[in-house]
Amino acid sequence: MPVNLLANAACLCRRQYERVFRYTVGMNPKEYSRIVRFQKAMWLMQRGEKSFAAIAAECGYSDQSHLIRNFKELSGHTPESLLKQHIPYSDMFTHPV
Secondary structure (H helix, E strand, C coil): CCHHHHHHHCCCCHHHHHHHHHHHHCCCHHHHHHHHHHHHHHHHHHHCCCCHHHHHHHHCCCCHHHHHHHHHHHHCCCHHHHHHHCCCCCCCCCCCC
């Protein structure tokens, strides 16, 4: 969901919403969204039901290369190299905090 819509729902301007979000969560909304997409991609990989292209589409990446780039930035591995070493694990969607 776009930050402007979230800010409007909270009755705040975008900048104020971003400040409150950063203070509360510890990062800006865009970075948080990026981490959530990464966690969801790991969770789908862990389940082993889908191709990387299908995972990219389901997680909101523009394409498979976008998924791979983001995955490497956040984990230091491509999805394929991580799978070769061990099964990725994410319980964010099975046991949310």
